[in-house]
Amino acid sequence: MAAHAATGAKTATNDVSHKRRKGPGALATVYLVIYNVVMTAGWLVIAVGLVRSYLAKGSYHGLYYSIEKPLKFFQTGAVLEVGIVPSSVVLTGFQVMSRVFLTWAVTHSVREVQNEDSVLLFVVAWTITEIIRYSFYTFSLLNHLPYLIKWARYTLFIVLYPMGVTGELLTIYSALPYVQKTGLYSITLPNKYNFSFDYHTFLILTMISYIPLFPQLYFHMMRQRKKVLGHLEEHSKNE
Amino acid sequence: MSRAAFFEVEILDPKTKAQLCFLDKVEPHATVAEIKCLLHKCYPKWYPARQALKLDPKGKTLKDDEILENLPVGTTATMYFKDLGPQLGWTMVFLAEYIGPLFIYLLFYFRLPYIYSPKYTFTSSPYPVVPLACLCHSFHYVKRLIETIFVHRFSHGTMPLRSMVKNCLYYWGFAAWLAYYINHPLYTPPSYGNRQIYYALILFLLCEAGNFSINLALNNLKSDGMGSGKIPCPTRNPFTWLFFFVSCPNYTYEVGAWIGFTFMTQCVPVALFTLVGFIQMTIWARGKHKMYLRQFKDYPALRMAIIPLFL
Numbered sequence: 001m002a003a004h005a006a007t008g009a010k011t012a013t014n015d016v017s018h019k020r021r022k023g024p025g026a027l028a029t030v031y032l033v034i035y036n037v038v039m040t041a042g043w044l045v046i047a048v049g050l051v052r053s054y055l056a057k058g059s060y061h062g063l064y065y066s067i068e069k070p071l072k073f074f075q076t077g078a079v080l081e082v083g084i085v086p087s088s089v090v091l092t093g094f095q096v097m098s099r100v101f102l103t104w105a106v107t108h109s110v111r112e113v114q115n116e117d118s119v120l121l122f123v124v125a126w127t128i129t130e131i132i133r134y135s136f137y138t139f140s141l142l143n144h145l146p147y148l149i150k151w152a153r154y155t156l157f158i159v160l161y162p163m164g165v166t167g168e169l170l171t172i173y174s175a176l177p178y179v180q181k182t183g184l185y186s187i188t189l190p191n192k193y194n195f196s197f198d199y200h201t202f203l204i205l206t207m208i209s210y211i212p213l214f215p216q217l218y219f220h221m222m223r224q225r226k227k228v229l230g231h232l233e234e235h236s237k238n239e
Numbered sequence: 240m241s242r243a244a245f246f247e248v249e250i251l252d253p254k255t256k257a258q259l260c261f262l263d264k265v266e267p268h269a270t271v272a273e274i275k276c277l278l279h280k281c282y283p284k285w286y287p288a289r290q291a292l293k294l295d296p297k298g299k300t301l302k303d304d305e306i307l308e309n310l311p312v313g314t315t316a317t318m319y320f321k322d323l324g325p326q327l328g329w330t331m332v333f334l335a336e337y338i339g340p341l342f343i344y345l346l347f348y349f350r351l352p353y354i355y356s357p358k359y360t361f362t363s364s365p366y367p368v369v370p371l372a373c374l375c376h377s378f379h380y381v382k383r384l385i386e387t388i389f390v391h392r393f394s395h396g397t398m399p400l401r402s403m404v405k406n407c408l409y410y411w412g413f414a415a416w417l418a419y420y421i422n423h424p425l426y427t428p429p430s431y432g433n434r435q436i437y438y439a440l441i442l443f444l445l446c447e448a449g450n451f452s453i454n455l456a457l458n459n460l461k462s463d464g465m466g467s468g469k470i471p472c473p474t475r476n477p478f479t480w481l482f483f484f485v486s487c488p489n490y491t492y493e494v495g496a497w498i499g500f501t502f503m504t505q506c507v508p509v510a511l512f513t514l515v516g517f518i519q520m521t522i523w524a525r526g527k528h529k530m531y532l533r534q535f536k537d538y539p540a541l542r543m544a545i546i547p548l549f550l
Contacts, residue, residue, distance in 0.1 A: 190425035195507035 032084065033141050039081075040134040042074035047127050050120075064107070064119050071123065074130075075103050085137065099126070102168055106203075109184060110175040118174065122167030125160045132156065154225040161221065165214055172203050179203060246307055246314055250278055253296035253319040267308035271301045278320070288397045291321040326397035333387040336406055340414030341380040347418035348373045359424045366428045368436050372421050372504050375443055379496065382447060390458050413515075417508040429505040436503055443499030449492035452478035457489070470535050483539075484547035486531055487524040491545050494520060521545050 046067045053066035064071075079100065082093045107119060136153045139145040178184070185199040246269070248262040260281040265274065275287035291300045294310065296319045307316065348369075352360045364370070420426065429435040456479050460469055473482040481488035497513040521544065528544035543550055 189420075189423060190427050192427050192430055192505065193507045194420045194423070194426055194505060196420075 029141055033138060035080065035084075036134045036138040036141065039074060039077065040131060040138060042070060042077070043127055043130040043134065046070050046074065046123075047131060050124070050127065060117060060120055062115050064114050064123065067123070068114075072103055072108070075099055075126070101206075102171070105185075106172055106175055110178050112178050113171055113175045116171060116174050118167045118170030120167070122164045122171065125164030125167060128156065129160050129164070151229065154221070154228050157221050161218055165210060169207055169210060172207055176200060176203060244314060246312075246316060248274055248277075248307070248316045248318060250292070250318050250320050253293070253321065259320055265307060267306075269307045270303065271305045271307075272303040274307070274318070275303070285320075285322060286326075288326040289323045291323050292318045293321070294318060323399055325400040327400060327403055328397055329391075330387060332398050332403050332406070333391075334384065335403065336410050337380050337383045337387065339407060339411035341377060341384070343411055343414045344373065344376050344418040347415070347422040350422065350424075354419070355424055362424070364422065364424075364426060366426065368428050368503065369422060369426065371436070371440070372500070375440070375500060375503065376418075379447065379500075382451065386451070386454050390454050413508070413512045417504075417506060417512055420506050420508055421504050427505075429502070435505070439499045439501075439503035441499075443496050443503065446492040446495035446499060449478040449481065450489055450496065452476050453481070453489040453492060456482075470531065470538060481547075482542075484542060485524070486528040486542050486544050487520075490520040490524045491547075494545070521550060525550075 049067040049070065050063055053063045054060065057063070078096045082096055083089045085092055102122070107114060113119065132149065132152045136145070136149050139149055179186075180200045183199075185197070187195060187197045189196050244267070245263070246265040246267055248265050249258055250260045250262070251258055260278055262274065262277050265277070271292060272287065275290045275292065278290060278292075279285060279287055287303075293300055294312065294317070300321075301310075301318070310316065347354060350359055350361055350363070429439075456474055456476070457471060460471055471482055471486075473480045478492075479488070481491060485491050494513065494517045497509070497516060501509045501513050524545035528542070532538050
């Protein structure tokens with residue numbers, strides 16, 4: 001799930017208490033800055049690719065193909081940040097895993113959904129979110145965080161998060177008939193390992209899991225927003 | 240040098256700071272446990288096991304055996320109370336966790352209605368390994384129940400209800416999942432036939448005996464009265480000689496038994512259950528191993544946590 005919430009979590013508290021916390025060492029900081037700059041650039045490439053493709057084609061349809069490769073590359077590359085980024089490993093890991101799942105196990109695997117508009121919906125949501133998120137990390141590491149980026153990070157999710165989730169759910173939903181018809185990634189009995197797996201049912205269960213998970217993450221981000229942006233309003237009042 | 244004066248203890252809610260209870264004439268050498276009993280009298284719903292008392296709302300929970308006059312408080316002590324929720328004794332927890340898999344497996348073994356296709360209801364498998372597996376699985380959990388009731392001595396510790404529900408879901412769920420496949424009408428017996436089943440059964444039985452021996456040995460250690468002051472060591476029983484090599488041979492044997500069961504049934508869900516169990520038990524074993532190392536200066540250097548010479 002596009003859990004923008006995940007990475008918002010710990011960073012908010014880090015912002016507030018970064019004076020008390022010891023930052024990473026010099027070498028680690030250089031690595032992290034390079035990583036975050038590269039990721040920001042990567043998602044900018046995807047954004048530019050989308051815009052150019054739209055202008056060339058004149059329609060929203062089938063824009064996925066123009067950014068398929070960089071999307072796969074940079075979204076999968078996010079695996080590197082699990083445990084590195086200032087957020088809980090569990091939350092980051094979960095978010096990256098669900099993004100990678102959608103990129104490879106749904107969109108890549110089921111060709112027929114690649115033309116769907118729902119794909120564009122979540123790609124746009126992810127792109128904007130990641131550009132802001134990675135530049136947020138970059139500036140934070142360099143201790144020069146423009147308020148605009150912080151504001152964007154903790155405000156735009158209000159629209160982007162539901163947008164991404166809608167795109168993801170619609171994409172999985174449209175993949176269902178093809179998965180059922182072809183038996184994709186499914187194993188039936190009998191077999192010598194006495195195991196069976198129905199990918200179609202698995203996808204439905206995945207969709208259902210959004211119901212408890214999405215509100216939790218969304219309201220968590222809301223609370224983080226109050227903490228981070230509310231705190232700053234207090235500061236400016238005191239000054 | 241004990242003070243003649245009595246203490247007063249006020250217990251507050253950490254969020255609202257409202258006073259929940261005021262205890263006067265508390266003995267200076269009263270323990271936290273005794274204070275919890277006094278609080279229980281004010282609020283019968285909150286039995287001591289579900290109370291967490293702290294000196295600071297964000298601080299650490301006070302241990303039951305801490306003495307009032309040794310705490311950094313004046314003659315009027317302020318404590319903060321947190322409700323840990325309903326608690327269950329260890330015995331209840333283990334009974335619930337083990338009875339589930341025992342019965343759930345049997346539901347699948349006897350092919351109760353609505354599990355498999357209606358034409359298979361109440362039928363049985365033509366393969367001898369299927370009733371054998373049922374026997375082994377049931378034996379495993381009956382043994383565990385017996386050990387829980389007669390062998391294990393648990394501390395007065397408790398577990399929160401929520402944890403127990405989570406654990407039960409895990410054990411019961413996995414039992415249902417693996418029982419579903421082993422007792423399925425389309426079950427395929429092991430590729431290497433009777434030989435595979437036979438050797439797997441031997442491994443299973445040896446490990447069950449081993450695990451039982453270790454549990455007995457550990458229990459005898461506690462009943463010798465020294466509490467936790469003795470290093471567990473091998474006895475005359477050959478199964479306990481695994482203590483030469485590992486700190487927690489009970490876990491080693493447990494994994495061994497499940498490996499045996501995996502090969503006996505040749506079933507992926509069983510393999511997965513074995514793997515997850517192995518990971519969990521390794522974490523526990525390493526924790527225990529570290530504790531032993533800290534506690535005993537002359538702890539045998541050869542010993543590993545769970546796998547001899549390796550892990």
